[in-house]
Amino acid sequence: MDQLLNPNFGVFALTVVNFLLLVWLLHKFAWKGIIGALERREKQIADDKAAAATAREEAQQIKAELDAKLQNIAAEAAKKMQEAVTLGNAQKEQLLAQTQQQAERLLAQAKEQIEAEKNQALKEVREQIVNTSLLAAEKITRQQVTQQTAQNTVDEVLRELNTHK
Amino acid sequence: MIEVSETIAHHILDHDFGVMVGTLHLPLTVHTVTMFCISVVLLGVGMLMARRGKSVFSRLMSTIGEEYVGFMRDGIVVPGMGQEGRPFLSYFCTLFLFILFSNLAGLIPEVKTITSNIAVTGALALCSGVLIVYCGIKFHGVVGFIKTFVPGGTPWWLVPLIFPLEVISLIIRVCVLAIRLFANMLSGHMVLLSLLLIIFIIGQMSKIAGTGAAIPAMGLEIFMTCLELLVAFLQAYVFTLLTSIYAGLVIHSH
Numbered sequence: 211m212d213q214l215l216n217p218n219f220g221v222f223a224l225t226v227v228n229f230l231l232l233v234w235l236l237h238k239f240a241w242k243g244i245i246g247a248l249e250r251r252e253k254q255i256a257d258d259k260a261a262a263a264t265a266r267e268e269a270q271q272i273k274a275e276l277d278a279k280l281q282n283i284a285a286e287a288a289k290k291m292q293e294a295v296t297l298g299n300a301q302k303e304q305l306l307a308q309t310q311q312q313a314e315r316l317l318a319q320a321k322e323q324i325e326a327e328k329n330q331a332l333k334e335v336r337e338q339i340v341n342t343s344l345l346a347a348e349k350i351t352r353q354q355v356t357q358q359t360a361q362n363t364v365d366e367v368l369r370e371l372n373t374h375k
Numbered sequence: 376m377i378e379v380s381e382t383i384a385h386h387i388l389d390h391d392f393g394v395m396v397g398t399l400h401l402p403l404t405v406h407t408v409t410m411f412c413i414s415v416v417l418l419g420v421g422m423l424m425a426r427r428g429k430s431v432f433s434r435l436m437s438t439i440g441e442e443y444v445g446f447m448r449d450g451i452v453v454p455g456m457g458q459e460g461r462p463f464l465s466y467f468c469t470l471f472l473f474i475l476f477s478n479l480a481g482l483i484p485e486v487k488t489i490t491s492n493i494a495v496t497g498a499l500a501l502c503s504g505v506l507i508v509y510c511g512i513k514f515h516g517v518v519g520f521i522k523t524f525v526p527g528g529t530p531w532w533l534v535p536l537i538f539p540l541e542v543i544s545l546i547i548r549v550c551v552l553a554i555r556l557f558a559n560m561l562s563g564h565m566v567l568l569s570l571l572l573i574i575f576i577i578g579q580m581s582k583i584a585g586t587g588a589a590i591p592a593m594g595l596e597i598f599m600t601c602l603e604l605l606v607a608f609l610q611a612y613v614f615t616l617l618t619s620i621y622a623g624l625v626i627h628s629h
Binding site: 217224225235236237239242 | 441
């Protein structure tokens with residue numbers, strides 16, 4: 211059992227050589243490639259993260275711009291709407307006034323026309339009466355007028371008058 | 376009557392094959408042959424992990440390799456040594472796997488634990504010690520490295536006392552690396568062997584008692600084997616971690 215704590219220097223030296231050789235071989239054929247792949251992947255992930263962060267910032271900026279534009283558009287739309295309502299109301303008032311005026315004018319015209327036609331009709335009636343009277347007077351004058359014939363003539367005139375109504 | 380110490384010694388101690396080349400005695404022993412085998416297996420595993428194939432196995436191995444290297448870098452080297460430790464990542468990756476495979480090999484029947492040989496653990500500790508000194512010289516220069524043995528603010532008259540103490544402290548740290556690994560692996564295997572020997576020792580006295588003793592002894596044996604499995608990982612981790620911490624202390628000492 212004393213051998214346990216008495217190192218064999220040959221084994222010691224061989225272990226050192228073997229281990230250092232193994233470190234070199236594994237570095238050359240294994241770890242170098244794995245570390246390279248790992249670092250490339252990590253770099254790619256870091257680049258992707260950075261790109262994602264940049265894209266996110268850009269997206270946020272675009273969103274902010276769009277929000278601002280949207281707010282402007284909403285305000286502008288509200289303003290336009292207000293203007294349209296005001297304009298519509300003004301036009302409505304104007305149209306109403308115009309319609310009122312036109313209706314009044316038409317009514318006045320109709321009244322005038324009715325009055326004129328009425329006057330014309332009366333005038334025609336009067337003329338007719340006068341003509342008939344003249345005709346009757348003429349007929350009376352031409353005939354030997356008796357009481358009876360005069361009465362007949364007047365009746366005839368009245369009948370004609372009734373006929374012309 | 377079973378000679379306990381001889382039986383344990385037979386299973387634990389190294390055996391020289393006595394190969395001579397002329398007058399030169401080659402250190403070809405059971406432990407060194409095992410070490411070569413472990414190195415070949417490790418080299419094969421390493422190359423499998425580095426290979427970029429498209430098969431499921433290749434992808435699995437490369438994923439394991441990347442995870443392992445990532446763990447070593449982010450879990451041991453960078454926390455212990457900082458970013459300055461990155462160039463030494465290959466050394467730590469090899470060190471951990473070499474110790475782990477050496478420890479685990481002892482759990483395979485008929486294969487001896489080479490880390491229960493003080494020469495092997497001593498050699499590994501020497502390599503780590505050289506790495507620590509190399510780090511000190513690389514990052515501080517020879518004079519700067521020597522100055523790191525005297526903590527800042529030490530009175531001049533204490534320097535002759537502190538300096539040798541600090542040098543001895545570094546040497547002891549490195550030696551303790553070797554002794555810790557050696558003692559843990561040796562004791563674990565001695566316990567495993569002793570538990571098995573209990574069955575035969577009691578069996579020599581009474582076959583019935585020996586059979587009865589086999590049941591608790593085997594239970595304990597299984598428990599200890601599981602514990603050894605844990606210790607195998609733990610000791611590989613501790614050795615590697617402490618090496619990185621000691622190297623980090625030298626790199627970052629002011």
